Amino acid sequence: MKRRAFIRKTGLGVSAGLVSSSFLASCTAKGAGDTLVTSQKIAIVGAGAAGLYAATLLPGQEVTIFEATEKPGGRIRALKGFADFDLEAGSEEIKGKNSIWYDWVSSFNLSFVDNKGSQNYYTLDTILRKEADLATNTDFQAINDFINQATIYNGADRTVLTHLQQSRVPPRVYHVVNAALGNENGTSQNKISIKGLAEANQTASAGKDVFRLAGRTFNSVLEERCKAELLKVKYNTPIQRVVYDTMGVVLFDAAGIRYQFDKVIMTVPVSLYQNDDIIFSPPLPQTKVDAFKKIGMGAGMKIIMSFSRAFWPADTDSIFGRGVVPKYVVASRGRSTTNFILSATVMGDPVTALGTRPATIIPSILADLDSIFGRNAASTTLLKYQIIDWSQEPYTKGAYSYPIVGGGLAANRELAQPLLSRLFFAGEATHFGGHAGTVHGAMESARRAVEEVLRPG
Ligand SMILES: Cc1cc2nc3c(=O)[nH]c(=O)nc-3n(C[C@H](O)[C@H](O)[C@H](O)COP(=O)(O)OP(=O)(O)OC[C@H]3O[C@@H](n4cnc5c(N)ncnc54)[C@H](O)[C@@H]3O)c2cc1C
Structure with a gap:
């Protein structure tokens, strides 16, 4: 079974609620103790796959990428x-x-x-068995049937484990289902939604083949492809506050430095929103807050x-x-x-x-x-x-997003919605076509966000 091709409160003193454009305008003036950086037009927060790919799609624009850590790549390391x-x-x-x-x-x-000639081995009962020898094993057949059914499940929303407990799969082999449907998708089988998994599986379009690189790392590929974009990254610059209105966006980093942009693409992991690690003024709309609560990480x-x-x-x-x-x-x-x-x-x-x-x-x-x-x-x-x-990891806080009961692609879609045509959202958890939780999902979400950024009006 292949996996579905599968911020800190600053106390800086701007209260929640609508921030007028006069506030944004005031951000261009140097405040006491603050350094002023009036900057380029488009900012990208996060230099992972989504952030770097977004930058490659914005030639001719003035782009600044803010990265909290000292390195690019995010979860590609x-x-x-x-x-x-x-x-x-x-x-x-x-x-x-x-x-x-x-x-x-x-x-x-x-x-x-x-992969030719290689084998997956399974611990069934107490012994290790080769996949090739399991064709007639009833436990293994039950697992395969369960997983195949899970990919097209359309019943009541429930966790994989709850569904498993009502199946004919014997508890002695639940660990294999957990590996394939829970662990492989970034969590445990008692947390992940079987309906959400099925929905993502039916929507995904990348294919089922899986590839591992032999001679190089993914990070080296990303860095080589994004050489020009890496020159635009400001490292060790965690963004802590985002102030936005119809006129533009002001970002504040951990040192209190502020930067003004026309548009900003956020690509941070969903866990940072869930933990209120980035303060938004005005606060994110309730629909978006509800959405990120309905996404597992x-x-x-x-x-x-x-x-x-x-x-x-x-x-x-x-x-x-x-x-x-x-x-x-x-x-x-x-x-x-x-x-x-x-x-x-x-x-x-x-x-x-x-x-x-x-x-x-x-x-x-x-x-x-x-x-x-x-x-x-x-x-x-x-x-x-x-x-x-x-x-x-303070700027990741988890592995990758997964569907929870009551969530699904609708939650990913809502998380992706731009605000006031100024603030845009990308990153793996904003992919609503079944590729959340993957590198290609992160990149595709970046393309979608850049299209939104470049849309006139
Ligand atoms: C252990 C593990 C195994 C995985 N295996 C696979 C796999 O085999 N195949 C696959 O396709 N996917 C896999 N994934 C998932 C994949 O790595 C991610 O989906 C993808 O890399 C996410 O890219 P992203 O750009 O959305 O986010 P990230 O890579 O997390 O990039 C976000 C960036 O934002 C930065 N940031 C965070 N907060 C701030 C802030 N406040 N200010 C500025 N910068 C900030 C972070 O430091 C980070 O660099 C795996 C992930 C993990 C953890």
Whole structure:
């Protein structure tokens, strides 16, 4: 089953409520202790896939990109120096060929990891089984039937788990459904809406093929494609306040510096709106507030582990575990013959339970792998590990958006609505065509926002 090709209160003193254009006008004057930067016409907040791609679509415009961190890429990030090849700390798969992201990566003539001859392995009962050997396994058939039905589900809105509990899938294999429909979509099966998943699946158009890059990282591709745009990025500049009216938009950064623009495209993760990390004056309309409350974005982390030998079968692509990790990927396959690396992506409740002590997951992972492979295979061969906890990243606060019960594409669409033809919204969670939660979804949302920005009137 493929995944659906699948801010801080500043206390700066402007109260909520309508801000008159005279306020905006006053922002061009230098205030006590403030630095004045009267700036270009269009600002983009966030230098991730959406922000950088939006900038490429605005040639001839004066563009400034504000990025809170010291690097571009957002959730497309490389982990360098850990192994004899660079790893993906965030997004690692291109989900579908019919997408601008696939086109960008392909334009470099890079090689993808060859899937031919590789296998997914599943822990059913207590043993590890090859997917190729599971054609007649009744548990596996029940899982596949459930997942196939889930993609076209049109009944009452409920979580995947609630629906699962009313199915003929035996509880002993719920972990596989969680891996495919929960974890793969950025959360746990007790949180995600089956109706929302089906709606996204039926609307998505990118295709089902999945690609991993063999020789380079996604971040290096993004940086090379966006060389000119990177020159427009102001790093370490988190935007904390957005003041907008029919005349324009004023942004305030964390240092209290203000910048004035004709139009602004916001591309920050939905979690920042949910946490009130950016103050809007006037406040965002209730419809938009309701919308972002109806979009899920939960905890998520990647654990990258290096072992002294490959204790998994040589043809392994992925291992669907029964413990704390729903799915392990052999990240070194097709990339190194001397380093043996497993990458584990864990989303939702298990990550929330770890709180601020993410490393406590390591003993559980080793116990899980030891029980699958026997002879303390993992605990005696672990050389080192690296945890990238996206939930603890102050400018991401989670993994990626997913549909919750009562939400769905209507919520993504509402989040995307521009305000006063001045303030525009892009970023993966604003994609309302079934590609939310993906890189290509982020890029397509940027294209939509730029079309809105350039629309006359
Ligand atoms: C572990 C993990 C695995 C994933 N796997 C895949 C995958 O295999 N395939 C796939 O397609 N997608 C995957 N995704 C999802 C994909 O990475 C995202 O959907 C996509 O990168 C989001 O791009 P974006 O531009 O919308 O947001 P982001 O990449 O989050 O960019 C937003 C930018 O805004 C900045 N920012 C935030 N707040 C402020 C502020 N106040 N002021 C200024 N800047 C700010 C952030 O620092 C960030 O750089 C994965 C994500 C994670 C976390």
